[in-house]
Amino acid sequence: MNQADFKRLSLILLFMPFALWILLLIILPHIGMGVLALREKVGPRVYEFGFGNFIDFAMEPIYWNILFRTGSMSLLVTALALIAGFPIAYYIAKIAGRRSRGALFLVCLIPLWVSDLIRAFGWILLLRETGVVSSTLLWLGLVDAPVEMLYNDITVVIGLVYTVILFMIVPLVSTLDGMDNAMIEAGYNLGGNGWTVLRRIIVPYAMPGIISGCIIVFMLTAGSYLTPILLGGKNSSWFTETIYEQFITRYNWESGAAFGFLLLAFTSFVVWLGLKLSGQTLAGTVARN
Amino acid sequence: MLDQEKNWGMLLGYRLYVLAFFIFLAAPLVAAGTFAFNDSLFPALPWQGFTFDWFFNDTEPKLGMFHDRRLLRGLYYSFIIATAVSGLSVFVGTCNAFLFTRREFPAKNFFYIMMIVPLVIPGVILGISILVFVSSIANGIEESYGIELEFMRPGILLVVLGQFSFITTITTLVIIARLKKFDGAMEEAALNLGASRARVLMTITLPFLRPAMIAAGIVAFLVSFENFNTTLFLVGSESPLTITMFDRMAKVGSTPVLNAVSFFLIVGSGLLALISILIQRDRSSE
Numbered sequence: 412m413n414q415a416d417f418k419r420l421s422l423i424l425l426f427m428p429f430a431l432w433i434l435l436l437i438i439l440p441h442i443g444m445g446v447l448a449l450r451e452k453v454g455p456r457v458y459e460f461g462f463g464n465f466i467d468f469a470m471e472p473i474y475w476n477i478l479f480r481t482g483s484m485s486l487l488v489t490a491l492a493l494i495a496g497f498p499i500a501y502y503i504a505k506i507a508g509r510r511s512r513g514a515l516f517l518v519c520l521i522p523l524w525v526s527d528l529i530r531a532f533g534w535i536l537l538l539r540e541t542g543v544v545s546s547t548l549l550w551l552g553l554v555d556a557p558v559e560m561l562y563n564d565i566t567v568v569i570g571l572v573y574t575v576i577l578f579m580i581v582p583l584v585s586t587l588d589g590m591d592n593a594m595i596e597a598g599y600n601l602g603g604n605g606w607t608v609l610r611r612i613i614v615p616y617a618m619p620g621i622i623s624g625c626i627i628v629f630m631l632t633a634g635s636y637l638t639p640i641l642l643g644g645k646n647s648s649w650f651t652e653t654i655y656e657q658f659i660t661r662y663n664w665e666s667g668a669a670f671g672f673l674l675l676a677f678t679s680f681v682v683w684l685g686l687k688l689s690g691q692t693l694a695g696t697v698a699r700n
Numbered sequence: 701m702l703d704q705e706k707n708w709g710m711l712l713g714y715r716l717y718v719l720a721f722f723i724f725l726a727a728p729l730v731a732a733g734t735f736a737f738n739d740s741l742f743p744a745l746p747w748q749g750f751t752f753d754w755f756f757n758d759t760e761p762k763l764g765m766f767h768d769r770r771l772l773r774g775l776y777y778s779f780i781i782a783t784a785v786s787g788l789s790v791f792v793g794t795c796n797a798f799l800f801t802r803r804e805f806p807a808k809n810f811f812y813i814m815m816i817v818p819l820v821i822p823g824v825i826l827g828i829s830i831l832v833f834v835s836s837i838a839n840g841i842e843e844s845y846g847i848e849l850e851f852m853r854p855g856i857l858l859v860v861l862g863q864f865s866f867i868t869t870i871t872t873l874v875i876i877a878r879l880k881k882f883d884g885a886m887e888e889a890a891l892n893l894g895a896s897r898a899r900v901l902m903t904i905t906l907p908f909l910r911p912a913m914i915a916a917g918i919v920a921f922l923v924s925f926e927n928f929n930t931t932l933f934l935v936g937s938e939s940p941l942t943i944t945m946f947d948r949m950a951k952v953g954s955t956p957v958l959n960a961v962s963f964f965l966i967v968g969s970g971l972l973a974l975i976s977i978l979i980q981r982d983r984s985s986e
Binding site: 422425426428429432433436437439440441443444447495498499502506515517518519520521522523524525526527528529530531532533534535536537541542543546547573626627630631633634635636637641651654655658659664667668671674675678679682693694 | 714717718721722724725726727728729730731732735742743744745746791792795796798799803805809811812813814815816817818819820821822823824825826828829830831832833834836861864865868922925926928929932933942945946949950958959962965966969970972973974977
C-alpha cells in the first residue's frame with residue numbers, strides 16, 4: 412500500500428465517527444422531526460401530508476403569545492446578563508491583581524458545574540413563602556406576614572439570569588484577557604474619557620466574546636425548562652413547557668414536533684441575525700474557546 | 701496604572717458590586733447545601749440544630765440519602781449514563797480533533813460548522829428529534845417484521861445517545877485546543893529516528909493530549925450527570941438522579957434529603973471541575 416492510499420484510508424477512518432455522529436444524531440433526527448411535523452392527523456390512525464399542525468399553531472393566539480413571551484423574555488435575560496456580567500468579566504480580566512484573578516475566575520467556574528436543578532432548588536428555598544428571605548424579613552419586623560416571592564415574572568427573569576450569566580462571563584473574560592492594557596492607556600492618552608474608551612476600544616475588541624456569550628445565553632434561556640417551571644409555577648407559559656405538554660401529556664407527537672421545529676427556527680433565526688448584525692461567524696465566536 | 705485613572709469612590713463602588721455579585725452567585729448554593737444539616741423535617745428556617753441524619757439515618761420519616769432506594773438508584777443510573785457518554789464522546793472528540801487539525805479535505809469549513817451546530821440547538825429539541833427518529837425506526841421494524849426492539853424505546857440507550865449528540869462538540873473543542881499547541885517537530889524527530897507512525901501516536905502524540913482528554917472526559921461526565929432538558933424526553937423507567945429529584949421537588953413537602961443530595965452533588969462536581977481545571981493548567985505552563 413503506498414503513501415497516498417494510506418492517507419486516504421486513514422482520512423476515511425477518521426471521518427467515520429464524525430459522519431455517523433452528525434448524520435445519525437443530528438441531521439436525520441431533525442429531518443424526521445420536520446417530516447413528522449408535516450403529518451396531519453385526519454382521523455384515527457389516518458395521516459395526510461400537509462401544514463395542518465403549523466396552521467393549528469397559527470390559528471391559536473395562546474401559542475403565539477407563549478412563543479412571543481419566551482422570545483422577548485429570553486432577549487431581556489440576554490441583555491441583563493450582558494449588562495450585569497460585563498463589569499464582572501472586566502474586573503476579573505483587567506482590574507483584579509494577578510493572584511486574585513485566577514481565584515475569582517475559579518469561583519465563577521465552579522457554580523457553572525452545579526446542576527440548574529440544584530440552583531433553582533436553592534432559589535426556591537430562599538424565596539418561597541416559608542423561605543429564608545421571607546422569614547428573615549418577618550424576624551426583622553420589616554413585614555407583617557410571610558411574603559411569597561416565587562411564581563412571578565421578575566423571579567423567573569432573575570432566576571434565568573442567574574442560571575446563564577456564567578456562560579456570558581467566561582467567554583468575556585477569555586476575550587478581555589487577551590487585550591493589551593496599552594490599548595486602553597493609549598485611548599486615555601489620546602484624550603478619551605472612560606465612556607469613550609469603553610465604547611470605542613474595549614467593546615469593539617470584546618465583540619467576539621460578547622456575541623459568543625449572547626448566542627449561548629439566548630439559546631440556553633429560550634430552551635430552558637427547569638427554571639421557568641420551578642420558579643414560575645405551572646402557569647409560567649414557557650414554550651418548552653408547551654412542547655412537553657404536546658409530547659408527553661397529550662401524546663400528540665405531530666403537533667409537538669411542529670412546535671419544536673418552530674422553536675428551533677426561532678432560535679436559529681435570532682442567532683443568525685445576531686451574527687449578521689455584528690459581522691461575526693459561528694466558528695469565530697462560539698468555537699473560540 | 702488603570703486604577704489611578706478612576707477616582708477612589710468609583711473603584712470602591714465597583715468593588716462592592718463585584719462583592720454583591722459573588723454573594724448573589726453563592727446564595728442559592730449555600731441555601732441548598734446548608735439545610736442538609738438542619739435537624740428538621742422541612743428545608744426551612746428556623747435552625748433546629750446540626751445533624752447528619754439526612755445523609756445516614758435509615759428510618760422514616762428522616763430517611764437519609766444513603767438509605768433512600770430511589771435516590772440511590774437514580775445516582776447509579778446517572779453514573780452509568782455519564783460514564784458511557786464520557787467514554788464515547790472523548791473517543792469521537794479525539795478522532796474529530798485529528799480530523800480538523802491535521803487533515804485537509806473538501807468542504808472542511810462546512811463540516812467544522814456542522815460540528816459546532818449541536819451546541820446551539822436547544823437541548824429540548826435534540827431530545828425530541830432523537831426520540832421521534834429512533835421511535836419511528838422502531839415502529840417501522842415492528843410493523844414490517846413484528847419484532848419489538850426494546851432498546852430503541854425511551855431508556856438508558858436513548859439518554860446516552862441524546863447527551864452524546866451535543867457533549868461531543870464540547871470534548872472536540874477542548875481536545876482541538878490542545879492539539880493545536882502540539883509542536884510538529886517532535887513527531888518528525890521520532891519519525892526520523894525510525895519510529896513507526898503507530899508508535900509515534902502512542903508514545904508522543906497521545907501522551908501530549910492526555911491532560912486534555914482527561915479534562916474533556918471530566919467535563920463530559922459532569923455535563924451528562926447534570927443534564928435535564930435532553931434527558932427529560934428520552935427517559936424510560938430507569939430515571940437518572942436529576943429526573944428523580946425533579947419529580948420530588950415538584951411535589952410539595954419535600955424533606956431535606958434533597959438538600960443532602962444537593963450538598964453531595966455541589967461538593968462532588970466542584971471537586972471534579974477543580975481537578976479538570978488543574979490538569980489543564982499544570983501542563984500548559986510547562
